[in-house]
Structures are given as structure tokens and as C-alpha cells.
Amino acid sequence: MTSSLDLKDITKVFPDRKTGHEITAVTGMSFSVKPGELVAVVGPSGCGKSTILNMVSGLYGPSQGEVLINGEPVRSTRSDVGFMLQKDLLLPWRNIVSNVEFGLEEKKLTRKERRDRALSEIDRVRLSEFAFHYPHQLSGGMRQRAALARTLAIDPEIVLLDEPFSALDAQTKVVLQKSFSATIAETGVTCLLITHDLQEAVIMSDRVVVLSGRPGTVVDEFPIDLPHRDDPMARSMEPGTRDYVKRLFDTLHLEDQAA
Ligand SMILES: Nc1ncnc2c1ncn2[C@@H]1O[C@H](COP(=O)(O)OP(=O)(O)O)[C@@H](O)[C@H]1O
Numbered sequence: 001m002t003s004s005l006d007l008k009d010i011t012k013v014f015p016d017r018k019t020g021h022e023i024t025a026v027t028g029m030s031f032s033v034k035p036g037e038l039v040a041v042v043g044p045s046g047c048g049k050s051t052i053l054n055m056v057s058g059l060y061g062p063s064q065g066e067v068l069i070n071g072e073p074v075r076s077t078r079s080d081v082g083f084m085l086q087k088d089l090l091l092p093w094r095n096i097v098s099n100v101e102f103g104l105e106e107k108k109l110t111r112k113e114r115r116d117r118a119l120s121e122i123d124r125v126r127l128s129e130f131a132f133h134y135p136h137q138l139s140g141g142m143r144q145r146a147a148l149a150r151t152l153a154i155d156p157e158i159v160l161l162d163e164p165f166s167a168l169d170a171q172t173k174v175v176l177q178k179s180f181s182a183t184i185a186e187t188g189v190t191c192l193l194i195t196h197d198l199q200e201a202v203i204m205s206d207r208v209v210v211l212s213g214r215p216g217t218v219v220d221e222f223p224i225d226l227p228h229r230d231d232p233m234a235r236s237m238e239p240g241t242r243d244y245v246k247r248l249f250d251t252l253h254l255e256d257q258a259a
């Protein structure tokens with residue numbers, strides 16, 4: 001299944017219990033993700049990226065504006081939105097297949113159907129050999145692949161990825177970006193990828209949305225007109241990639257910032 005996602009003029013204000021003031025995390029934010037599209041969102045730390053994902057998953061609503069999935073407002077937490085974070089959140093006492101089955105337990109499936117579904121997702125992320133291993137027996141990259149299998153096992157309408165590669169070393173990251181992109185392209189699922197890695201945004205997405213500092217709002221948005229969305233390594237070799245990365249670098253005014 002694959003769905004559209006629309007953020008329509010979203011503002012989110014949080015109360016700040018310490019100061020009694022309010023914090024506006026995002027303001028007047030609008031953008032859309034078409035069915036099957038992968039949109040990358042980049043922006044400075046604290047500009048409301050995780051807040052957006054929480055609103056899409058229905059954890060809480062916007063203060064103003066609307067989040068629409070297939071044209072329907074999101075009103076509560078949704079079981080058809082898959083979430084993946086920087087931390088894999090695998091349960092250490094469950095083996096990989098049982099971790100992947102976890103999200104399926106509230107679905108009406110027999111044990112055999114659940115097991116078959118889990119094993120086929122594990123096969124898709126090339127972890128069949130490790131299906132009966134425990135998370136601590138796997139590398140960081142393998143654990144993130146297991147987390148992706150768990151996310152996809154619920155057959156989500158939309159997958160939200162919140163900096164899923166940022167805790168990995170540089171080489172593992174490249175390998176994982178490649179296997180994620182191939183898997184995501186194979187499923188055709190709609191994706192929102194939060195990242196602070198500008199190169200990653202360009203090589204993995206169909207379109208990039210650039211946010212301002214807090215309160216976050218859209219300051220730039222453009223399609224990535226390059227081949228190989230299913231193969232970031234190949235796309236990184238394309239001559240046009242550098243220009244897109246430069247555009248992001250310039251829009252975010254990174255040259256003005258002292259490290
Ligand atoms: N539940 C919350 N209560 C109060 N303030 C919050 C809450 N969640 C986020 N914020 C504030 O909103 C802003 C955006 O946070 P966040 O979405 O996590 O940013 P990002 O993911 O872009 O780094 C930050 O200033 C943060 O402190």
C-alpha cells in the first residue's frame with residue numbers, strides 16, 4: 001500500500017513548564033509527499049523535525065493546521081505509519097524474528113502467518129541467517145536492518161525515518177543507505193526521511209524540503225532530478241549531485257556558522 005501525506009499550514013506550540021512561556025516549534029509549515037515518493041527533510045537542530053514526525057504518526061496534533069494522510073486528517077496514533085529512529089529499539093530479550101513479529105501481535109494473524117510474514121521481511125533485508133540470533137549478536141548496521149524489517153512487517157502506508165543512519169560509522173552508513181534504498185524502492189512505500197546529512201538527503205530522495213531554524217518553516221523545496229533513487233552509491237557518482245548538495249549548504253548558510 002502507498003499513501004499521500006499533506007502538511008497544511010502547520011503550527012505547533014509547546015508549553016514550557018520551566019519558564020511558563022510557550023515554545024513555537026514549527027510555524028506555517030506546508031509540504032506534501034506523493035504516494036511512493038521519498039522526501040528528505042533537512043534543517044538545523046531544534047527546528048521541529050521530530051515534532052513533524054510525531055504529528056504525522058498521530059502522537060499529538062498540531063496547534064493549527066492539518067496533517068492529512070490520503071486526504072483524511074490524522075486524529076490519533078495510527079498503526080499504519082511505520083517509525084524508525086536512530087536507535088533501533090529492538091527488545092534485547094527477543095530474537096530477531098520475534099522482534100519483527102512484535103508489531104504484528106495486535107493484527108489478526110495466526111502464529112504461522114505471523115512467523116511467515118516476519119521471516120519474509122527478514123529475508124528482504126538479507127538477515128535470514130540471523131533470524132534466530134539476539135540483537136546483541138548483531139552489528140549496529142544489522143540491527144538497523146532488523147529494525148527496518150520490523151517497520152515494514154506491519155505493511156505501513158507511510159514510513160517515517162528519523163536520522164536512521166546517524167549513529168553508524170561512515171562505511172556501515174554507505175552500505176546501509178544502499179540496502180535501505182533498494183528495499184524501500186522495492187516496497188514502493190511513501191517515505192519521509194529526516195536527516196542532517198546533506199549528501200544523504202540528495203542521494204536517497206525524490207525531493208528535499210529545507211527548513212529554517214526554530215520555529216521551523218519551509219525555506220526551500222526542490223526535486224532531485226537524478227537517476228538511481230534505489231541506489232545511493234550510484235547516485236553519489238552522478239555529476240549533478242554536488243550541485244544539489246551545494247544548494248542545501250548555501251540555503252542553510254552553513255559557511256556562516258562557526259563550528
Ligand atoms: N514535548 C515537548 N514539549 C516541549 N517542547 C518540545 C517538545 N518537543 C519538542 N519541543 C521543542 O520543540 C523544538 C523542536 O524540537 P524537535 O522537533 O525535537 O527538533 P529537531 O528534531 O528538529 O531537532 C525544540 O525547541 C524542542 O525543545
Ligand SMILES: [Mg+2]
Binds near residue numbers: 050051
Ligand atoms: Mg530530532
